Amino acid sequence: xxxxxxxxxxxxxxxxxxxxxxxxxxxxxxxxxxxxxxxxxxxxxxxxxxxxxxxxxxxxxxxxxxxxxxxxxxxxxxxxxxxxxxxxxxxxxxxxxxxxxxxxxxxxxxxxxxxxxxxxxxxxxxxxxxxxxxxxxxxxxxxxxxxxxxxxxxxxxxxxxxxxxxxxxxxxxxxxxxxxxxxxxxxxxxxxxxxxxxxxxxxxxxxxxxxxxxxxxxxxxxxxxxxxxxxxxxxxxxxxxxxxxxxxxxxxxxxxxxxxxxxxxxxxxxxxxxxxxxxxxxxxxxxxxxxxxxxxxxxxxxxx
Numbered sequence: 575x576x577x578x579x580x581x582x583x584x585x586x587x588x589x590x591x592x593x594x595x596x597x598x599x600x601x602x603x604x605x606x607x608x609x610x611x612x613x614x615x616x617x618x619x620x621x622x623x624x625x626x627x628x629x630x631x632x633x634x635x636x637x638x639x640x641x642x643x644x645x646x647x648x649x650x651x652x653x654x655x656x657x658x659x660x661x662x663x664x665x666x667x668x669x670x671x672x673x674x675x676x677x678x679x680x681x682x683x684x685x686x687x688x689x690x691x692x693x694x695x696x697x698x699x700x701x702x703x704x705x706x707x708x709x710x711x712x713x714x715x716x717x718x719x720x721x722x723x724x725x726x727x728x729x730x731x732x733x734x735x736x737x738x739x740x741x742x743x744x745x746x747x748x749x750x751x752x753x754x755x756x757x758x759x760x761x762x763x764x765x766x767x768x769x770x771x772x773x774x775x776x777x778x779x780x781x782x783x784x785x786x787x788x789x790x791x792x793x794x795x796x797x798x799x800x801x802x803x804x805x806x807x808x809x810x811x812x813x814x815x816x817x818x819x820x821x822x823x824x825x826x827x828x829x830x831x832x833x834x835x836x837x838x839x840x841x842x843x844x845x846x847x848x849x850x851x852x853x854x855x856x857x858x859x860x861x862x863x864x865x866x867x868x869x870x871x872x873x874x875x876x877x878x
Contacts, residue, residue: 575592575593575631575634575635575782575786575788575790575868576592576593576664576785576787576790577590577591577592577593577620577623577634577745577784577787577788578591578592578593578599578620578660578663578782578783578784578785579591579619579620579660579661579662579664579703579785579860580599580658580659580660580661580811581658581659581661581670582658582659584655584741585659585661587618588596588616588618588619588625588661588717589600589601589602589603589618589719589854590603590616590617590618590619590623590810591658592634592638593784594607596642597654597655598615598650598652598653598654599653599654599655600637600638600641600651600653600666600814601650601651601653601659602617602632602634602637602813603617603618603853604609604650605637605648605651606637606807608648608651609637609640610843616630617662619665619773620663620664620665620785620836621664621666621695621835621836623734624664624726624727624728624744624835624836625835625836625860627728627729627864629768630700631753632786634693635861638846639703647770648784651727653844654674654811655768657765658863659703659705659867660703660704660705660706660782660783661703662701662702662703662781662782662822663726663747663781663782663783663785664781664785664836664838665698665836665852666698666701666834666836666837667698667834667836668831668833668838669695669698669700669701669779669835669837669838669840670693670694670695670823670837670838670839670840671693671694671695671696671697671842671861672691672692672693672816672818672823672840672841672842673692673693673694673842673878674688674692674842674843675691675816675817675818675841675842675843676811676815676816676817676818676842676843676844676847677815677817678811678815678844681829684710685847687714688755689825690826690870691822691827692767693742693771693826693827694771694773695740695769696751696774696778697774697778697779698778699776699783700774700776700777700779700875701775701776702779702780702781703780703781703782704780704782704783704871705872705873705874706777706780706873707777707862707874707875707876708750708752708777708778708780708855708873708874708875708876709775709776709777709873709875709876709877709878710857710877711756711776711878712752712878713754713775713794713844714756714757714775714844715756715855716754716755716756716757716789717752717753717754717755717848717855717863717875718752718753718754718847718848718849718854718855719750719752719753719801719803719808719811719847719848719863720747720750720751720753720843720847721749721750721799721800721801721809721828721843721844721863722748722749722750722751722799722840722841722843722867723746723748723749723794723797723799723813723840723868724747724748724749724781724796724838724839724840724841725743725746725749725765725820725823725838725839725840725841726743726744726745726746726785726836726837726838727742727744727825727833727834727835727836727837727838727839728742728743728744728788728832728833728835729741729744729835730743730832730833731828731832732769732830732831732832733829733830733834734824734825734826734829734833735772735825736821736822736824736825737821737822739803739820739824739825740788740820740821740826742785742823742833743788743820744785744788744835745785745786745788745790746785746786746788746791746794746865746868747781747783747785747786747868748781748782748863748864748865748868748869748870748871749779749780749781749784749841749859750779750780750781750801750859750868750871751773751778751779751839751840752777752778752779752780752846752862753772753773753778753849754773754775755772755834755848755854756773756855757775758771760774762832762858764795764796765810765846776878778872779783780837780861780863780871781871782871783869783870783871784869786867786868786869790851790866790867791868792826793821794818794820795813795814796812796813796814796818797813797815797865797866798810798811798812798864798865798866798868799811799812799844799863799864800863800864800865801861801863802846802861802864802866803853803855803859803860803861803863804859804860805822807844807846808846808847808848808851809844809845809847810844810846811844811845811846811847813841814853815844815867816831816841816842817842818842820839820841823839823841824839826846827839832840845863847852855875856875857876858872858874858875859872859874859875860872860875861873861875863876
């Protein structure tokens with residue numbers, strides 16, 4: 575399944591959709607209301623849907639089967655992508671990011687690869703959706719892109735072993751770890767990276783457009799990954815080049831930390847960032863991130 579969060583009128587009227595044939599979107603709450611009456615709240619909040627586990631996912635499949643019985647004839651039931659406004663796919667409690675998880679990016683960043691995953695976190699209110707703008711802030715002139723495969727947690731867990739890790743994954747999406755390179759260094763020589771300013775300014779976490787469920791991507795470590803700016807390829811690689819694979823990352827971040835449905839683990843970026851090329855984002859640029867089997871995440875760059 576390819577699930578999304580969206581709205582049509584007010585952002586407060588959020589909906590859960592599923593991508594149907596030819597890229598059309600079924601509004602699941604609308605379909606449920608047509609068939610049965612008032613929809614449950616998990617059809618308006620994808621994170622709540624994930625909290626319901628396999629039961630709610632099964633019910634979504636049953637809804638789609640009921641839609642097929644209608645011969646796809648539900649007035650207003652199929653939506654074009656251009657007719658909806660995307661929201662961040664989930665509402666996580668936590669966003670974990672992995673630094674230097676591709677060797678080539680480590681080289682351009684001047685950082686050697688390490689045996690232990692190097693994790694930092696991002697503010698949850700930095701999330702922006704597909705086709706929403708990212709901002710060049712007044713305090714930075716070196717705004718950079720990092721296209722990444724993100725894991726969405728689907729089940730509460732703690733001290734999860736690598737062997738069991740896939741059981742805790744709901745699915746995958748695209749994440750752009752927008753970074754502010756001229757704010758990277760801390761002013762004190764005692765410290766290295768200023769994670770607050772380098773990674774956590776407003777709009778620094780584009781995500782989406784879809785959550786593709788785990789069953790549709792049996793091998794997340796063999797996906798083409800690419801980012802273009804104004805049609806120019808800036809980053810290109812394959813997730814097979816990850817140093818620390820997804821099960822290891824889940825085991826690592828769940829040591830003493832409870833993971834909840836909707837939590838995000840972004841798995842690092844390949845080379846080609848502005849940190850290595852010297853090409854930073856400018857006002858008016860359009861970034862498009864692609865990951866095989868997931869889709870494209872597009873964001874325009876604006877000045878604050």
